[in-house]
Amino acid sequence: MGNIMEKLELTAQSMYCKKIEELTPAELHYSLGKAVMGEIAGNWEASKIKHDSERRAYYFSAEFLMGRMMYNNLYCLGILEDVTKLLKKKGIDINVFEDIDDAALGNGGLGRLAACFLDSAATQEVPLDGYGIRYKYGLFKQLIENGYQVETADNWQRFEDPWCNRVEDEAVTVSFKGQTVKAVPYDMAVIGCKTTNINTLRLWQAEAVNDFDFTAFNNTEYNNAVQEKNDAENITKVLYPNDNKYEGKVLRLKQQYFFCSASLQDIMRRYKKKHGNDFSFFAKENTIQLNDTHPVSCVPELVRLLMNEGFNFDDAFEIARKTFNYTNHTVLGEALEKWPADLMTQVIPEIYHIICLIANKCQEELTAKGVHEDTKAKMRIIDGNVVHMARLATYASTYVNGVAELHTEILKADVLKEWYQVYPERFQNKTNGITQRRWLGLCNPELSALITEKVGSDAWLTDLSVLEKLNDCIDTRTITKFNNIKKKKKQQLADYIKKMDGYDVNPDSIYDIQVKRLHEYKRQLLNAFSIMTIYFRLKDKKLKNWTPTTFIFGAKAAPGYARAKAIIKYINEIAKLVNNDPETKDLLQVYFISNYNVSYAEKIVVAADLSEQTSTAGLEASGTGNMKFMLNGAPTLGTLDGANVEIAECAGIENEYIFGAKVEDIERMKKEGYHPKALYDANPEIKRVVDTLIDGTFDDGGAQGEGSFKELHDSLLKDSSWQKADNYFLIYDLPDYVDTKIRANTEYANRKEFGKKCLINIANAGKFSSDRTILQYAKEIWHTSYKK
Ligand code: BZD
Numbered sequence: 001m002g003n004i005m006e007k008l009e010l011t012a013q014s015m016y017c018k019k020i021e022e023l024t025p026a027e028l029h030y031s032l033g034k035a036v037m038g039e040i041a042g043n044w045e046a047s048k049i050k051h052d053s054e055r056r057a058y059y060f061s062a063e064f065l066m067g068r069m070m071y072n073n074l075y076c077l078g079i080l081e082d083v084t085k086l087l088k089k090k091g092i093d094i095n096v097f098e099d100i101d102d103a104a105l106g107n108g109g110l111g112r113l114a115a116c117f118l119d120s121a122a123t124q125e126v127p128l129d130g131y132g133i134r135y136k137y138g139l140f141k142q143l144i145e146n147g148y149q150v151e152t153a154d155n156w157q158r159f160e161d162p163w164c165n166r167v168e169d170e171a172v173t174v175s176f177k178g179q180t181v182k183a184v185p186y187d188m189a190v191i192g193c194k195t196t197n198i199n200t201l202r203l204w205q206a207e208a209v210n211d212f213d214f215t216a217f218n219n220t221e222y223n224n225a226v227q228e229k230n231d232a233e234n235i236t237k238v239l240y241p242n243d244n245k246y247e248g249k250v251l252r253l254k255q256q257y258f259f260c261s262a263s264l265q266d267i268m269r270r271y272k273k274k275h276g277n278d279f280s281f282f283a284k285e286n287t288i289q290l291n292d293t294h295p296v297s298c299v300p301e302l303v304r305l306l307m308n309e310g311f312n313f314d315d316a317f318e319i320a321r322k323t324f325n326y327t328n329h330t331v332l333g334e335a336l337e338k339w340p341a342d343l344m345t346q347v348i349p350e351i352y353h354i355i356c357l358i359a360n361k362c363q364e365e366l367t368a369k370g371v372h373e374d375t376k377a378k379m380r381i382i383d384g385n386v387v388h389m390a391r392l393a394t395y396a397s398t399y400v401n402g403v404a405e406l407h408t409e410i411l412k413a414d415v416l417k418e419w420y421q422v423y424p425e426r427f428q429n430k431t432n433g434i435t436q437r438r439w440l441g442l443c444n445p446e447l448s449a450l451i452t453e454k455v456g457s458d459a460w461l462t463d464l465s466v467l468e469k470l471n472d473c474i475d476t477r478t479i480t481k482f483n484n485i486k487k488k489k490k491q492q493l494a495d496y497i498k499k500m501d502g503y504d505v506n507p508d509s510i511y512d513i514q515v516k517r518l519h520e521y522k523r524q525l526l527n528a529f530s531i532m533t534i535y536f537r538l539k540d541k542k543l544k545n546w547t548p549t550t551f552i553f554g555a556k557a558a559p560g561y562a563r564a565k566a567i568i569k570y571i572n573e574i575a576k577l578v579n580n581d582p583e584t585k586d587l588l589q590v591y592f593i594s595n596y597n598v599s600y601a602e603k604i605v606v607a608a609d610l611s612e613q614t615s616t617a618g619l620e621a622s623g624t625g626n627m628k629f630m631l632n633g634a635p636t637l638g639t640l641d642g643a644n645v646e647i648a649e650c651a652g653i654e655n656e657y658i659f660g661a662k663v664e665d666i667e668r669m670k671k672e673g674y675h676p677k678a679l680y681d682a683n684p685e686i687k688r689v690v691d692t693l694i695d696g697t698f699d700d701g702g703a704q705g706e707g708s709f710k711e712l713h714d715s716l717l718k719d720s721s722w723q724k725a726d727n728y729f730l731i732y733d734l735p736d737y738v739d740t741k742i743r744a745n746t747e748y749a750n751r752k753e754f755g756k757k758c759l760i761n762i763a764n765a766g767k768f769s770s771d772r773t774i775l776q777y778a779k780e781i782w783h784t785s786y787k788k
Helices: 002-016 025-052 070-076 080-089 094-099 109-123 219-234 250-275 279-285 298-308 313-323 341-347 349-368 373-378 389-395 405-415 417-422 436-442 445-455 464-473 476-501 524-539 562-580 598-607 625-631 644-651 663-672 676-682 684-693 709-717 730-748 751-763 770-782
Strands: 056-060 064-067 103-105 128-133 141-145 148-152 164-166 172-176 179-191 198-208 286-291 324-327 338-340 386-388 400-402 427-429 510-515 549-554 588-593 610-613 636-638
Touching: 002 025, 025 070, 025 094, 025 179, 025 198, 056 109, 056 250, 056 770, 064 109, 064 198, 064 598, 070 080, 070 094, 070 109, 070 179, 070 436, 080 094, 109 128, 109 179, 109 198, 109 286, 109 436, 109 770, 128 250, 128 770, 148 562, 172 250, 179 219, 179 250, 198 219, 198 250, 250 279, 250 286, 250 298, 250 341, 279 286, 279 313, 286 313, 286 770, 298 313, 298 324, 298 349, 313 324, 313 349, 324 389, 338 341, 341 349, 341 386, 349 373, 349 389, 373 417, 386 389, 389 417, 400 405, 405 417, 405 427, 405 644, 436 445, 436 598, 436 625, 445 464, 445 476, 464 751, 464 770, 476 588, 476 598, 476 751, 510 598, 510 730, 524 549, 524 562, 524 588, 524 684, 524 730, 549 598, 562 588, 562 709, 598 625, 610 625, 625 636, 625 644, 625 751, 636 644, 636 730, 644 751, 676 684, 676 709, 676 730, 684 709, 684 730, 730 751
Parallel strands: 056 128, 056 286, 128 198, 286 324, 324 400, 400 427, 510 549, 510 610, 549 588, 610 636
Antiparallel strands: 064 103, 141 148, 164 179, 172 179, 179 198, 338 386
């Protein structure tokens, strides 16, 4: 510890010629980060040596949404409190690091899951390293202007990045048709908690192969050189901002192949150092988890690399099949990656050729297994001009898994049905989880202290199942303590929102919160409609005993997703109306916070009274925000979808607020016909609410050509050539949703009973630790070592 302060002092001196107390926040961040890196260097090296000697796993992901690293690293090292005190002595508030941007190298759940997994693997001593992309710009920053989302660039590296070491001498090259680029690794230490184990996240940055002496060039060569540099650097310049939507762009394909090829070359280099050119142990020593299909070009790439080492195609493919496992994160058709064959040929022809070989082998294998021709046709990896990446991933993997029980069942019964019939032994479920270090310990020290007191130790930090002990201590005193903590966290969030967004949130109101990416299937619009329903009932004096409620939204829309952007505008229009209506403003407030990200989430999930999880049943693969809210004691107001099902199972459905159509109901309606227009015509209350989209209640900038509410209205009531009306069943679910919301509001008034529900949620959240998930991967898929 003393050591860290000495190192900090030295870095401050040598880098900035300053005393610690003279550093700017950015300088302090860099110096302290480097001091921490110096402190852990020995353990990191020792962990690498240990992992080199054993079977190890790799997590390949195009996204790692790490968030802010400083607090987390100090916390996992167990020195956050001490450093806070030591800095305080120098007159420095540890909160200065809130000025430092998050590392937002991911879109949402999938990227954050990857970050939680790394944290859990390090803590549980699972030899798991991550491989991904070091984007120059992470997920865009969001401003709200006149109710509309506006995007700005996320230049996160402008603060310098003390957590990554550039490893120049382990750079490799990656070739595309007509272009070869250099891949330079940046290594980030992933620090375990209560262990000396440290894992590695290796992120690749694309650069030009040649360093140029620009002055030596004549004009043309200079221009060519600059062009080459730009073309190379463009590959890792920016994270694609779509979640749950496939976008068939050349640059995206390049990103994927770039990091896959670099990572595999890296693994093979390490392997060769140990075994020379004998690759027969490759799959015994290495296992690779594919985080969705984004890294699936690894499969043909490994085959290619092995063929370069002298293997024939069949043997190379067998090794590949033993090496890879695939996690699916979505059932949405528009999110499944389907690359045009001609585009692949244009960019990575050799890889496309190998995919053709794999596709043929697959069809031969199916024939040999006696699979019916019609079924075989549905399983084509290449179908016409389309390469189906999920099929390639499923065929080339040892294990395939979904991310919640319901989701895995849907994969087996629907999305990957034919594959499940032919290869049932490949399918597993691995319900997602979240790390309790960040999502309880770090973000909620007050609740952590109460839990530690009640369960008798801080063992929950590395074994969340001990929370179940809480079930025996839910008495009046504990409930009161919990309620007081919640109150404090609500005040803190109110202060933070005031600082960030300028809103005055009433900390004595119920906080009903929906934070997640904006997507039609997640149904933020349903939440908006329920608020309008309640607003009208309050105005009409039809709703008695309503406890004042603040509805808080946070969501980024993909920049090209017009409907999602219209929904943001609609929510902001509602906010303007209800927050300024003297009849309702003390009962109902609506706020759309801007630039929702990991760090904001850490302040939000701890302060929620209700967790909104409203996706159409069957469409949210798992959700992980739902788990963060549960762990911090907010009951779920949600559908029986994704991991909500397991949350309700663990805590008891009577301790959640579950509403709406179930998967079977949705399926029945799809089969027998669903007529939202008839429901709307028959229910004046629904009609009134839905029509606020078109009746002039709100301004969607129509006159300026931005009018988009009419399109939303149409999407709910009119079949179009490409989509049925109300594809996500909002109108069907609205009445039950409103009833359930009002029931939650009524029950909240009984502070003791409601507090009990909250505590029961906490006590039964043990399952949702990513430690549990990662240990299941280690034991059931990877067969690596782990902490005993
Ligand atoms: O993955 C999400 C799912 O929607 C959640 O239900 C699930 O909990 C998490 C983790 O398993 N999927 C994503 O977040 N997907 C993306 O962000 C994404 C990004 C790029 C391309 C396609 C999807």
